[in-house]
Amino acid sequence: MRRGLLLCCLLIIAACHRKPSIPPDVVARVGERMITLADFKRYLERNTGTDLAQMGPEVASAMLDQYVEEVILSEYAAAHGVEISAEKIAAAVRNDAGATVIEKRDDMRRQKLISDLSADIAPTGDGEVRAYYQQHAAEFHTAEELHVRQILVHDETTADTIEQKLKRGVAFEDLSSQYSLAPNAKKGGEIGYVSRGELPKMFEDEIFSLKPGAVSGVIRTESSFHIFKVDEKRPPGVVDIQSAAPVIRERLREDAVRQRILELVGRARREVAIAVLTKRLPFRYTGTLPKSENE
Numbered sequence: 001m002r003r004g005l006l007l008c009c010l011l012i013i014a015a016c017h018r019k020p021s022i023p024p025d026v027v028a029r030v031g032e033r034m035i036t037l038a039d040f041k042r043y044l045e046r047n048t049g050t051d052l053a054q055m056g057p058e059v060a061s062a063m064l065d066q067y068v069e070e071v072i073l074s075e076y077a078a079a080h081g082v083e084i085s086a087e088k089i090a091a092a093v094r095n096d097a098g099a100t101v102i103e104k105r106d107d108m109r110r111q112k113l114i115s116d117l118s119a120d121i122a123p124t125g126d127g128e129v130r131a132y133y134q135q136h137a138a139e140f141h142t143a144e145e146l147h148v149r150q151i152l153v154h155d156e157t158t159a160d161t162i163e164q165k166l167k168r169g170v171a172f173e174d175l176s177s178q179y180s181l182a183p184n185a186k187k188g189g190e191i192g193y194v195s196r197g198e199l200p201k202m203f204e205d206e207i208f209s210l211k212p213g214a215v216s217g218v219i220r221t222e223s224s225f226h227i228f229k230v231d232e233k234r235p236p237g238v239v240d241i242q243s244a245a246p247v248i249r250e251r252l253r254e255d256a257v258r259q260r261i262l263e264l265v266g267r268a269r270r271e272v273a274i275a276v277l278t279k280r281l282p283f284r285y286t287g288t289l290p291k292s293e294n295e
Helices: 002-017 037-047 057-079 086-094 101-119 126-135 156-167 172-179 201-207 241-271
Strands: 026-030 033-036 145-153 190-195 225-234 274-277
Touching: 026 037, 026 057, 033 037, 033 057, 037 057, 057 101, 057 241, 057 274, 086 101, 101 241, 126 241, 145 156, 145 172, 156 172, 156 225, 201 225
Parallel strands: none
Antiparallel strands: 026 033, 026 274, 145 190, 145 225
């Protein structure tokens, strides 16, 4: 009797120390937090618009690493006193009907953490700006640019009608609003500034031969007809340091924030137990996070 009671006690103690079972849909752990395959698929849909089944293993692994690292940052932020009120989270969810409370909470924690990091970064000095400008001189050489407008239609008769009206002096912008099927039609067909290599060659060859104010002939493709107008031509040149300085300061600040985040992720990864449960994934995991191949 006593032996049976002792055995029963030992079994109870063993059961108390046994790790709780992990639900079958969990594919990663960040501390006590479980990340399911459905969570990951939602993340992909919201951030890339791509289904997991359409991704190769390397891309899927990189995206899983990115997602888990975002969760790591959120959990690290919460553990170090960064918290968001329920009212603010609820308001954010109301403004983004596709998001869950947890997704918004995580995102707002990270943003607060990154904002705090950014506030601690000292302003970029003039010497740093000059050094960057000199070391990256090629980035501040501009190619020839054209300010371009477009009219797009799908039948030749309409294209010919537009071409005749242009020859009679009807404004390109008005004809774009009236006939064009392009998304920019109501903006006078404005594409904006383009340089060589940004448009298909058949368009580029025609457009770059035009003078400012000139209109192209009808350019036919397999399924549509295009007419272009060049408003302005900018010759090649060099952006001076005064004009480049705001861009350089912002770029250096972003680099500094990115470096702080990398350091923070590294520190968080050392503080929090992380594991990707590779056998539960529908692809071969090739990422950099710690793996658990026996769960």
